Amino acid sequence: MSKAKAVVICGGGVIGLCCAYYLARVGHRVTLIDRGAEDRDHCALGSAGYVSPSQILPLAAPGLPGLALKGMFNPRSPFYLPPRLDSELLRWSWLFWRACRRRHVARSAPVLRDLCTASHRLFEEFDDIAGGVCEFERRGRLELCKTREELARQEARLARVASALGVEARVLDAGEVAALEPGVRLDVAGGVYFPGDCHLTPARFTAALTQLLAEMGVRLQWNTTVYGWHADGGRLAAVRTTAGDIVADEFVLAAGAWSPSLAGELDLGLPLQAGKGYSLTLPQPRFRPRIPMIFTEARIAVTPLNGSLRFGGTLDLSGVNTVVRPERVRQIIESVPRYFPDFRAEDFAEARPWCGLRPVSPDGLPYIGRFRRYRNLIAASGHAMLGVTLAPITGKLVAEVVDGRQPSVALSPLSPDRYA
Ligand SMILES: Cc1cc2nc3c(=O)[nH]c(=O)nc-3n(C[C@H](O)[C@H](O)[C@H](O)COP(=O)(O)OP(=O)(O)OC[C@H]3O[C@@H](n4cnc5c(N)ncnc54)[C@H](O)[C@@H]3O)c2cc1C
Numbered sequence: 001m002s003k004a005k006a007v008v009i010c011g012g013g014v015i016g017l018c019c020a021y022y023l024a025r026v027g028h029r030v031t032l033i034d035r036g037a038e039d040r041d042h043c044a045l046g047s048a049g050y051v052s053p054s055q056i057l058p059l060a061a062p063g064l065p066g067l068a069l070k071g072m073f074n075p076r077s078p079f080y081l082p083p084r085l086d087s088e089l090l091r092w093s094w095l096f097w098r099a100c101r102r103r104h105v106a107r108s109a110p111v112l113r114d115l116c117t118a119s120h121r122l123f124e125e126f127d128d129i130a131g132g133v134c135e136f137e138r139r140g141r142l143e144l145c146k147t148r149e150e151l152a153r154q155e156a157r158l159a160r161v162a163s164a165l166g167v168e169a170r171v172l173d174a175g176e177v178a179a180l181e182p183g184v185r186l187d188v189a190g191g192v193y194f195p196g197d198c199h200l201t202p203a204r205f206t207a208a209l210t211q212l213l214a215e216m217g218v219r220l221q222w223n224t225t226v227y228g229w230h231a232d233g234g235r236l237a238a239v240r241t242t243a244g245d246i247v248a249d250e251f252v253l254a255a256g257a258w259s260p261s262l263a264g265e266l267d268l269g270l271p272l273q274a275g276k277g278y279s280l281t282l283p284q285p286r287f288r289p290r291i292p293m294i295f296t297e298a299r300i301a302v303t304p305l306n307g308s309l310r311f312g313g314t315l316d317l318s319g320v321n322t323v324v325r326p327e328r329v330r331q332i333i334e335s336v337p338r339y340f341p342d343f344r345a346e347d348f349a350e351a352r353p354w355c356g357l358r359p360v361s362p363d364g365l366p367y368i369g370r371f372r373r374y375r376n377l378i379a380a381s382g383h384a385m386l387g388v389t390l391a392p393i394t395g396k397l398v399a400e401v402v403d404g405r406q407p408s409v410a411l412s413p414l415s416p417d418r419y420a
Contacts, residue, residue, distance in 0.1 A: 004028055007402060008239055008248040010226045010262060011255035012036070014044035014202070014387055015380050017209045018395030019252050024216040026399055031248070032218055033241060035225040038210065043256055044202045044388050046279040046354035048301035048312045050292060051123050051389050052141060053116040054167050054194035057158060058108040058364025059384055060099035068096075076331045078299035080316045088260070089317070092271045095362035095419060105161075108365055111413045112386075113165045115366075115393050118409055122392035123198065130212070134205040135306050141197035142177065142293040144188045144339060150297055151190045159192045168195055184289045187341050191293075199292045201305050202388060226255070226262055235376050236266075250402050252378045257320055257357035259381040268371060269420050272382055274320045274357040278329055279312030280348055281305070287342070298335035311336060315358070322355055329353045360384040367416040368397050378402070379416035 004027050009016045012034030020032045034040060064079070071077035081093075127136040143158065145151040155171045162169040172180070173190040180193065214220060221243060228240035238245040255262040257274035285308070292303045300313040313335075314328050333348045361367060361382035371377045378401055380394050393409065400407045 005249040005402060006247070007031070007250045007252065008033065008246050009252040009254055010239060011253070011258070012040075012220070012222070013042040013254065013256050014206055014391045015256070015383060015394055016252070016254035017206055017213065018391040019254055019380050019398045020213050020218050020395070021209055022395035022399040023402060024213065024218050026403065028399075028402065030218045031221055031246060032213070033221045033224045033226060033239070033246070035223065037222050038220070040222070041356075042206070043356035043358060044206060046312065046356050047202050047388055048279070048292065048303045048310060049199045049202045049305060049388060050141060050301065050303070051120060051136070051198040051200060052194070053113075053120045053196050054141065054162055054169065055116060055386055055389060056109045056112045056162060056165060056167060057105060058099070058112060059360065060096055060362060060364040061105050062100055062102055064100050065097050075325065075327045078314055078331065080314065080318070080328065082318050084319070086319070088271070089273060092273045092362050095271055099363040104363060108363065108413070109161055109165060111365060113167060114409045115390055116386070119390050119393035120196070120198065122396060123200075126392060130208040133208050135201040136198060137200065138198050139291045140193055140195040141199070142180070142191045142193050142291055143296050144177065144186065144191040144293050145296045146188055146338065147297070148189045154192055154296060162194070169193070170195070181289050181291060184287055185340070185342050187339060197292070199303055229266060231266070231374065234374060236374050250376045250378065252380050252398055254380040256359045256381060259359060259379075261320070266374060266377070268373065268416070270367065270379070270416060271362050271419050273317050273360050275360040275384060276314070276316035276318060276322075276355055276357055277312060278314050278324070278332060278353055278355045279310055280329070280332060280351040280353055281308050281310045282347060282351055283308045285309035286347065295335060295339045298338065300332055300335050317360070320357060322357065324353050324355055358384050358387065362419070365414055366390060366394065368394055368414040369411045369416055370401060372417045372420065
């Protein structure tokens with residue numbers, strides 16, 4: 001490690017927590033700031049909890065612009081983009097559209113594979129350190145298709161790319177899926193099974209991390225809002241917060257969907273949109289599959305979590321707000337009996353819908369690394385659907401950047417200046 005530095009992390013979601021952990025581990029003096037309380041809601045809490053080395057296809061891929069266009073006028077589409085006049089959304093949409101090319105997928109899949117694989121290893125290590133409290137399960141993950149056409153598409157699109165990059169993927173017919181989940185009646189044509197995938201209980205993971213951080217001497221500054229900066233030429237001197245100015249050597253921008261607004265006055269031009277997703281958790285479901293699964297056509301993730309069953313999904317680019325739209329929640333509820341015929345919409349009558357804002361970059365790759373404009377400001381945001389999976393490697397990479405060490409994964413495709 002270089003000499004111990006004072007590092008301020010702005011944002012205490014799963015990404016900020018992991019940055020704090022890896023920075024404190026190598027001896028830096030870390031302050032983590034979040035405007036919420038210790039028991040605040042954050043995006044990982046209601047997530048599906050997948051730790052997926054197999055998620056190697058970026059969100060920006062061929063076929064997505066068509067889905068987004070359809071979603072402009074259909075609030076029940078899994079990908080909903082209500083039209084609104086917003087220059088940042090227009091810029092983001094243009095960059096997203098440009099990224100939805102085969103060439104981009106071919107370039108990004110190995111990058112995501114390296115990040116996901118490295119992060120998976122760190123989860124294994126963290127699970128040992130935390131003594132198994134995160135309910136980290138190694139049961140793989142199924143992507144289920146209702147129709148043969150979709151199965152053929154998934155096989156061609158996902159399973160082949162995964163296998164070519166060394167990620168184990170098995171294409172299964174309906175009988176083989178049933179053999180993996182003998183207690184569950186499924187109405188599907190088949191699916192792809194990723195045996196290397198894992199899942200955990202997100203609330204347990206972030207609680208274990210928070211406790212460890214306190215034990216490691218990290219200053220956890222809850223109920224503190226960042227509202228500005230003191231810049232000194234090409235460096236930042238301090239962050240302005242409701243608890244006063246905080247001076248540091250290095251600053252980490254880890255405020256999820258709020259990262260652009262938090263850094264607004266720094267004029268970083270970071271394209272990022274909030275991708276709202278919903279989840280519903282049934283404490284006593286009719287049955288619980290053993291293996292987490294995605295309903296491919298409906299884009300719903302199903303996770304067995306410590307006795308309960310969570311259904312999550314939808315991507316709603318309607319700005320930074322946490323308004324729960326009943327038609328979006330209904331889209332999830334009505335999809336479930338199509339795959340699980342024994343489930344009824346009434347099963348969800350008591351379930352309280354949760355929503356969270358994913359920080360979504362236009363090309364589906366996170367932003368990790370130093371900004372050119374302010375050399376002591378480091379980005380750790382834009383993880384979209386992969387924030388839980390990639391949190392440990394993001395934290396480790398940020399610590400490597402602070403120390404000036406060789407990063408464990410090449411950072412150039414993740415540069416926060418790639419659109420500047
Ligand atoms: C339905 C759903 C399912 C998902 N499932 C998965 C999954 O299975 N696997 C996976 O890998 N990912 C999943 N994700 C994505 C993942 O949850 C996110 O990518 C991740 O949680 C983002 O974390 P973050 O720390 O970047 O942001 P956040 O959790 O949003 O944290 C940002 C923090 O910054 C704080 N903040 C904001 N503004 C300020 C300010 N001005 N001052 C101080 N603090 C501020 C906020 O209070 C917040 O705590 C899912 C997401 C959703 C919505």
